[in-house]
Amino acid sequence: MNKRIRTPVKRRLEINDEAGIGVSRNFHSIVVEAGGYEALTFDERDVRNHIENARRLRLGVGDVExxxxxxxxxxxxxxxxxxxxxxxxxxxxxxxxxxxxxxxxxxxxxxxxxxxxxxxxxxxxxxxxxxxxxxxxxxxxxxxxxxxxxxxxxxxxxxxxxxxxxxxxxxxxxxxxxxxxxxxxxxxxxxxxxxxxxxxxxxVMKKISEKLRGYSQYEAIKFALQSAVYDSFRKNEFDEEWQTMIEKFSLHDNEWLGYDNALRSKVEKETKADFKSRDRLYDCLTVYEFEKQFRAAYTNAKFKEVQVELKRLLYYHANLVKEEGSICTYHVKEAVLVGEKMKKVEFLVYFNSTEFEIQCVCRWFEFRGIMCAHSLSVLIERSIYEVPNKDIMSRWRKDLEIGYTCIPTTYTKSGAALNVKVHENYHKTLDEIIEIASNDNGKHKAIQLGLREIKERYYSQGA
Missing domain, CATH: 3.30.420 (Nucleotidyltransferase; domain 5)
Incomplete structure (x- = not known):
């Protein structure tokens, strides 16, 4: 939504392109017509991407027929x-x-x-x-x-x-x-x-030259690789030949050969990030309670994005300009350094005091899932120092339940004990149960109790 180019604008861009007008001039004409860059929801790169795609789709005279x-x-x-x-x-x-x-x-x-x-x-x-x-x-x-x-x-x-x-x-x-x-x-x-x-x-094999030619023993490596691939008839034979080749030519650090190593590395990095997010907390930059909320809920990487917005609060000031019923409109002025001069840019932020909803025209929350400094400055102006749970994105939570970690793979033993189909069936059944319960707290408590009983029963049997 944030980067959407409306259909009439698309057609205008395409007509100009067909007339031989370059992308930069084409975009600039739209900027002038709109009254400035801030009036657009897209930039020159978006225009360039659209025109390149449109050229691909542009069939010649008679082609459709x-x-x-x-x-x-x-x-x-x-x-x-x-x-x-x-x-x-x-x-x-x-x-x-x-x-x-x-x-x-x-x-x-x-x-x-x-x-x-x-x-x-x-x-x-x-x-x-x-x-x-x-x-x-x-x-x-x-x-x-x-x-x-x-x-x-x-x-x-x-x-x-x-x-x-x-x-x-x-x-x-x-x-x-x-x-x-x-x-x-x-x-x-x-x-x-x-x-x-x-x-x-x-x-795969045609990439041998591209990926391995830099080694002094390239010809010998290529022969060993081809031998492993074409002359192995069983999986264990291939594994042995492959490992021998890696050891003999010291190819442990070659990323192209390490398909499983690369995948295993991604898993290990994710596991480490999960551990750090739970075990290590970053220091807060402010005394505001909402920073502590985000720190407690979000992974470290996403909390750091929150702190980027908190640092920007130094340059913001929110003013109430209109109040209609429960809707309060604020102007938030941001000081931006342009060259060697400071420029003031103004953003509109709307606050619904009844629903406790806040929305900024920058759409940063909708686009990135992180509450913008403009909105935070309005909360501070209203002496609100905590945010409702709906403003804490569940997909950034460090305690997010991620079922794929239980799925067995060739490059990690994680979840190897659980069959993929069984795992999918469990999730499907649980989703159906959750749908039945809907928003009924009584049903949720009954389901939770039943699941605990099942867990305890089979845990005791396993022990």
Missing amino acids: SIAFYFHRMQQENSNFYSGIDFDVDGRIRNLFWVDARSRVAYKAFGDVVSFDTTYLTNKYDMPFAPFVGVNHHGQSILFGCGLLSNENTDTFVWLFKEWLNCMSATPPNAIITDQCRAMQNAIQIVFPEAQHRWCLWH
């Missing part, structure tokens, strides 16, 4: 031809997907394993071309479907995979092979949760 004609002709030739078109909010084509009748039949025979790759680019629009590829009974590549995408984010891949799944009678592949794309991985987990997802070996 050509696509429609092609899809119609294929449909006429065989009613099993499948096509899907994804439109953006302005009604323009964003993504395309199509599968001919032959490919749909081929998938029924050879669709147990599918390779999906977006490394191909069309020359004209620089849009990722995304083919679904399999292998037939001759060992030959066979096409199962094609996509033409405007970008490579999770939402786009989710749309594409859902279209493809719908086309293939809701039958997902047993296994899917892709390159190392996080957005693609996220979409696969959403649409094909049961499929075995593996990285493409070709993509």
